[in-house]
Amino acid sequence: MKTDYTRPLDLKHGHIDMNHGGGGRAMQQLIRELFAKHLGNDLLAQGNDGTVLPVQPGRLVMSTDSHVITPLFFPGGDIGALAVHGTVNDVAVMGATPLWLSAGFILEEGFPLADLERIVQSMAAAAHGAGVQIVTGDTQVVERGKADGVFITTTGVGVLLDGVNLSGAHARPGDAVLISGTIGDHGMAIMSQRENLQFAAPIVSDSAALNGLTAALIASGTELRLMRDPTRGGLAATLNEIAQQSRCGMTLMEAAIPIQPAVEGACELLGLDPLNIANEGKLIVVCAAASAEATLQTLRAHPLGRNAAQIGSITDDPHHFVQMQTRFGGRRMVDWLSGEPLPRIC
Amino acid sequence: MKFVDEFRDGALAQGIARAIHAEAQPHRRYAFMEFCGGHTHAIARYGIPDLLPAHVRMIHGPGCPVCVLPIGRIDLAIYLAVKRGVILCTYGDTLRVPASDGLSLLRAKAQGGDIRMIYSPEDALRIARDNPKREVVLFAIGFETTTPPTAVALMGAEREGLDNFSVLCCHVLTPAAIAHILDSPEVRDLGLVSLDGFIGPAHVSTIIGSQPYEFFAEEYRKPVVIAGFEPLDVMQAILMLVRQVNAGRFAVENEFTRAVSRAGNRRAQALVVECFELRKHFEWRGLGEVPYSALKIRERFARFDAEARFDLAYQPAPDHKACACGAILRGVKQPIDCTLFGTICTPDTPMGSCMVSSEGACAAHYTYGRHRSPA
Missing domain, CATH: 3.90.650.10 (PurM-like C-terminal domain)
Structure with missing residues (x-):
């Protein structure tokens, strides 16, 4: 018997089951072998209940967005990339530099792990492309029929330099x-x-x-x-x-x-x-x-x-x-x- | 966009507008009714009133299929979905039409009714095939344009023996509604509304042809110009109507020759005749009971007739007391004359039929033309 051996997740044919949201070993394995594998960075690796972030000069901008979409994969993107882009953009249009994202996943029982991996890979690529890091996350599993595959909520934090002051209330006649x-x-x-x-x-x-x-x-x-x-x-x-x-x-x-x-x-x-x-x-x-x-x-x-x-x-x-x-x-x-x-x- | 931009050309529009301004005689007032919601929508969306002289006025007629659907009919559809557990298949813009008890198909769906948006009756047949253990009902609404596809679906269901499929038939007829307006006391006796001519339907006329309008031109001495749904079509039709009025003529003219012939689409007409027969009377939202203005499914297809299959009894339901839709549809009032307009009745919370679809006179004015009469 190998004491420290766990059979790897079957990312080709496996599915999400209720165990993956149970807080036990199955959930840890899903986080390790799927989420951390693709999204990993120094901050996420802290592994605590909260992530400690270095304070930046300037002011902070924060925004959140939940993403539900059918179909999950579409020409030009998927829910993963969309969840990153949507929140990055909400922070960016304030004139801020987006730095960090959180990602909360609601997964439907039976959702194929292969699709989930594709989505997470796409999030990783989108975050990399945008120069932001996913620094904290959460996963919940709900019974079949109680969600539409996967829902993703991302929250973004960015830094706004002093002197930049944009607002929907600033438009003036003639602009x-x-x-x-x-x-x-x-x-x-x-x-x-x-x-x-x-x-x-x-x-x-x-x-x-x-x-x-x-x-x-x-x-x-x-x-x-x-x-x-x-x-x-x-x-x-x-x-x-x-x-x-x-x-x-x-x-x-x-x-x-x-x-x-x-x-x-x-x-x-x-x-x-x-x-x-x-x-x-x-x-x-x-x-x-x-x-x-x-x-x-x-x-x-x-x-x-x-x-x-x-x-x-x-x-x-x-x-x-x-x-x-x-x-x-x-x-x-x-x-x-x-x-x-x-x-x-x- | 090819074959579309050509019909939205601003420079050509200015040319036609100049001709209308030049030819509309200053001592006359011209009131033309565009029957179709498609025209109402085009007039509002492209800002056509800005291109017309003040004494050429457009009256928005009852040709918005969603708007004239009476509450009682939507109640039946909701009843089928909620109480009888059928899969109800409906066109998208019917979803928001207000029905009794503060409901709409959209709200009934939120309460658990299995209501699905379709693009064509063929989608409903597919849903029936895919769900052999469920009853599937097509909520068939619309004028002569949407009737032939419903006929094709009925025949398909018969051919395939799709025993779980049926149709809640609410198809209505254009000529009957035009006659009803022309026969209304406001137009005929009281002289409250001057109606100097009609822009005839585009899509409807591709099916029924231009011939059915010849009766109006002769009997009621009103010019009719059949026009396409593009804004240039509408402008050209208005110019043709002005010319007929000036010349004292009342003929059926066809601006939309690229799609409409005198006889129409004979094959589609034959399909409709095979599947449907006239109802003696039918309630229109805003117009009330209009004789011989709608179709019902023929005996041969009775097993696909949802009314027979589910033993449905029609219950009329009145509109809001202060709602002026009826008068607006007959051209007696304009949307801004209604006390509900823009207050408790808006596109988000429609009370009356004209506020329901973007083709309705009130919704079109609210959405696209509100800047002309800001409160």
Whole structure:
């Protein structure tokens, strides 16, 4: 008998069972052979109930996001990469440098270990790409049917240098509104997979970490008011949030808003408005009008900002309406969506 | 986007707008009804009112299939899902329509009803095949456009012997609704509403053709221009209507010749005739009972008729007392005339039918046109 031998996890054919959440040896093994194996770093290796982090100069920014998505794997990403990118981006758009993430997993009994490993590997790659470390984590297992495969909650902490002060409340009439690239890619990538819609060229999610792009903007020294990533609810929801927070209005130029033909076509087919569709790697920037050109150049110099464009400007409007000059020549409101985007029948 | 951008060209639109401004006579007022929700949506989404002179006004008609679905019909669907345990298959935009007891299909789903969004009746057949031990009901709604696919599903179910599949048929007819509006006292006798012409449906007309509208043009002396759903189609149709009014003509003209013929799609019409027959009357949300305005499933397919199969009895349910949807659908009122509009009735909490789908007159105005009349 080998006293210190444990049969390794079967990462090819094995499944999550209730033991993996039980706090016993099975859970330790899952953490060791799957999570720590891929996500390991000096801080995570402390192995205590909490992780001790070195205090950085400046102020701390913290943000959290829970990720549930069907399907778990989609063109351009998966729930693992998304869980890293989503939280990194929420910290980055504050103008901060994201440093550390926590990751909480809710796993459904029966979930294939091979899929879990793929997801964790993808998280590791995304964290590495974004220059952040996953420094603490948690795993819970729920009975079959009580979750949809895997849910991941990540919390991010970043450092904000003194002097950087961005807020959704800082937009002023006359400011320029910019976007870093095409809209609706993530939402339509998911929707086309979920509904099994076949397009000639698959639509790929834009899931990406934006901290390189935001760092370049901060470093450029242009007069930034705020940055936001337009995720759920799309461009329309985020711009309305900004209008409410800053107590201003906004006028967009439809012709200036970048969109991929395939995304536009898919939206057309389903009767959806691309302005309501989620993005996971796009940045909205509001800056002083005088800085618009310089900001645009900085955005376009970065691989994630190649298709950046100025799409509108901030106006003085007591109703805080977001309006849009349509390509057709008329004007219309850009409103929040009621609930989820639902396809129209006719 | 190819074959779409061409129909949304701003420069062409300006050209047509100039022609409308030049030809609409200043001493006249022009009120045209676009019947279809698709047109209502295009008018709002592209800001077409900004391109029209003030004395050319568009009235939003009842052609939004989701909007005219009466509460009692949604109640039946909810009953099937919640009380009878069926898998209810529905188109997406029907999910949010408010029904009795503060429910909607979306809320019934949250309470445990097995309600699934589909893109085509074919999806419902597949669900029935995959769940042979469950009853699967297709909540079939819509105008002449969505009726042929339901017919195909009925025939498919018969051919395959899919005994767990049935259809809750709520298909309605466009010409009957137009006649109903033209016959309403406000239009006919009281002269409260001047209706100078119609923009005829796009998709519906690909099925039924332009011929059925000839009756209105002659009987009611109203011009009809059938138009596609793209904004340039709508602009062109408005110009054609202005020209007919100016010339004192009332003909059926077809702007949408790239898809609509006089006879329509004969094959689709034959399928519909084979599967459905006229109902003597049917309740429309906002319009009330409209004679011979809807279809029911023929005897041959009775075993696939959810109404017979589950022994359903229709119970009408009234709209909110202050709701002005009926008057709005007949062109008597505009959304902002309704006391509920934008207060307790918004797209997030719709009270009446016109606020339900983005094709409804109230929802379209709230979502896209609210800046024109901010409270």
